[in-house]
Amino acid sequence: MFVEFRGEVEDALATALSDLDLPTEDLGVEEPPEDVDAVLASSAAYRLAGEVGAPPPEVAADVADAIDTDGYEYLARAEARGPYVNFHPGEAYFADTLSSAGDDWGHLPDRGESVVVEHTSANPTGPVHVGRARNPIVGDALARILDYAGCDVEVHYYVNDAGRQVAIFTWAFESFDESDLDEDPARDRADYDLVRYYRKGNEFLEEGDPAAVEEAEDEIQAIMQGLGAGDEATYERTSAVVDPMLSGMGASLERLPAEFDEFVKETRFMFDGSTDDVVERLQDLEEAVYEDDAWQLDLSDRGIDKNLVFLRSDGTSLYPTRDLAHHEWKFANFDRAVTVLGEDHKLQADQLRTTLALLGNDTDQLRQVIHSYVNLPEGKMSTRAGTAVNLDDLLDEAVDRAREEVENRLGDRIREDDLDDEDVERIAHQVGIGAVRYDIVAKQPTKAITFEWERALDFEAQSAPYVQYAHARACGIVDRADADPADLTAGDVDAALLSTPEERDLLRTIARFPAVIKEAAEDLQPHVVATYTRTFADRFNAFYRECPVLSEDVDPDLRAARLALVAAARNTVANALNALGVEAPESM
Template structure:
């Protein structure tokens, strides 16, 4: 978002909120069985979700209760809708807290459920039905995309008539296409197939397709994770750990500074380490986050770039007012190399924006820091 804005685009960053469907129904069902504890809001919801999934796996007959909640929600039952909204709002409050910590913000929110309630999702199904490529098969209403190169059909409705998130996503993208000149989706690697099917379905509808950026998973040395199984490390836990390690490093380097200063620096260093370590790699490449490498002040990591920026600011402060610049005095090879690299900034931003590859700007920042430190 920041890259596109710097490139001159008028950008609206939207958070598409998953406020309905099976996963949310499981949360609502679980909240009716177990009390929420006093942990951070999204963590408390996650605990209920994990326990609910365990119970549903142990007693499959309980799934009827979840199915019923989904049916009631889509039939616009006000009591059920209120329960869904309460659970989602509570989880979202915790998620937003983490996003603020990561210095991530959104301009607006679109709710998945709104595209069911306003009839948009039903309208999408009707348009696709008119293509003659839909049929009831194996208890579900499906769209045949074989003509678009897909063996697997796209399910639009369940046997009980409730919609799937893919159908609601089609309605959302139709709305986005009508309200933007360019639309970009940022998705995880587990959405590769469904995003391709979505684009194919949009073509059949005559709707402009989104540009899709797929980010491969960032894993930890502990291995793969699963929220449903309760095997995961939260972003908050990761940030806490990295910040604690950053504080040790800052204290070792600047023991004479006040603790408040060291804490503040550690917070900024940790944030930079996590964000940079994710964005420095091409989105299509899977990575393993290693906090030791991410916090290495000597190597080409975020702290190295942050240190270079701090050093540049210190030089400018010490230089004071040096009057008008005489470029003829800049003759050293190191000076010329640095000036050339600085002049490439706008090009780096333009390329990253055009190709939707933020790692290109991360690479530029690292290279600029390297050249600066040779200066």
């Protein structure tokens, strides 16, 4: 409704300005502060004051007078208040919001546009740790939000299965035995088992006997050459470590949950010849230079001082070369591509985008979302050094603490409901994992996060449980009303009965939800949705406090209207949480 209302406001304002012979390019339509009782406002009078030769409040009054609200569905009233023109919707706005906010509220019309979202794409060398966890959390939320926004979304994990680390990993796995390793796996799963070989291999390369290291380097080199030459047997060897590692990592990611439609391996673009094709086309570019026996791209004219090496002196390709082929494949198969990357890949992202353009691609199709890392108070997390907090450990701890919390609260519940052990376990998972996810997705991705257990697992604060609780309260009311769900949003209720400030504010907030999805999808900013859920919970709690629904002294018509409002609220917050990938408990 908000989106439609905004359109009407812009139309009415533009018409009024042109009737007054004033310029219409700067309408200045914005959302007023909380304490102003209007849905939208315009600050255009400030800029027009000079042109008109009158003070802004006078201009605002004239503009407000010139606005004709006839013929608009939702726009009912425009009034000047100081230098602003405030816009108010009529009853239809509230009535339509109430009747529209069904199960699919927040889903925008199909855009007929396919989008591939690539996220995580962590090297298959060890268990997923918290430092990396921002990528799947942001990426999964983005994919969900784009889906809500009407895109046809496919989610990919790009597997770096041809790089040097994989060659090291493969060599290490083949060279060492269980008896060479000095620790047991932290968990009984392939990623925890295999990472020990990777660590052992790196340790050996750093500290081993020089002659033996040289021998190992020859083997690592042979593996990379084999992959570059498209050798099936070499691919089998690397797959023997990569595939189980990936399935183990996938098990961690599923807990978030972050799921993928496809794991796209970079070897695919070596074996199908597209990397060779890219190399040839790069060599033909005028930016191509051959220096130190390696083929490079001089991108200094494009504002990138660092040369991009695309073919090593030994003739093998590099990660960026294969990624170029990968992205051309994406462009050929999807309308748009979104990639979620850690900030350490910023330069590479710029080089990729620039080079794709040089190769004749339309890079407007590509959006790269960059995020900072989650670090420990003492510094970076590293798989190789073994300093990382594993995602599984964080999630386990979160669920344990949530379970403890649920059990503590069982004692002093007023409500006599019957939460059995299964409910406790369900709530512990929903709340614990939701809190971790929400804590990360709610922050602007560009801001660095320092990981601290207490803060990450605070269930009060401005957390997932706060929002989830509002949802559970709404479910409790609907549940207790024992009404036919079909009646709840039926057109029979009279939205005009919802006249208290709390009811109006809640309706206004519900009305904004599709606009929030639209904004988050356009700007690729999931935290916008998280911010919205907090505002929503504030509004819902105010309503909950002031407006009884099921009390016996509530008039039946009002009760029906409030029940419909609660149902609309429940649908809104359920979908908002869903768009963030956070579960919405029906009781807690």
